[in-house]
Amino acid sequence: MARYSIRKQGGEYVVLVDDQSILKFTSRRKAEKLVAEAAELLSVHSAVSAEADQSAVKSTKFLDAEERFP
Numbered sequence: 001m002a003r004y005s006i007r008k009q010g011g012e013y014v015v016l017v018d019d020q021s022i023l024k025f026t027s028r029r030k031a032e033k034l035v036a037e038a039a040e041l042l043s044v045h046s047a048v049s050a051e052a053d054q055s056a057v058k059s060t061k062f063l064d065a066e067e068r069f070p
Contacts, residue, residue: 004035 005016006028013031015023025031 004039006031006035 003018005019007014007016008028009024012024012026013028014021015025015031015034023031023034025034
């Protein structure tokens with residue numbers, strides 16, 4: 001999961017993702033709004049991906065008592 005942060009550089013606010021500069025804003029409020037929206041989109045996307053992964057699960061084989069696959 002990405003880690004977002006906002007750092008002030010001169011008169012601008014830089015949005016960082018995992019310590020990599022992504023965007024610059026003149027307003028901290030706009031930078032915070034972008035970070036909140038991005039985090040929300042990523043959480044929705046990961047929830048949808050998790051549901052898709054669960055629906056594609058095939059039957060599972062378990063080890064028997066002698067640790068062999070049947």
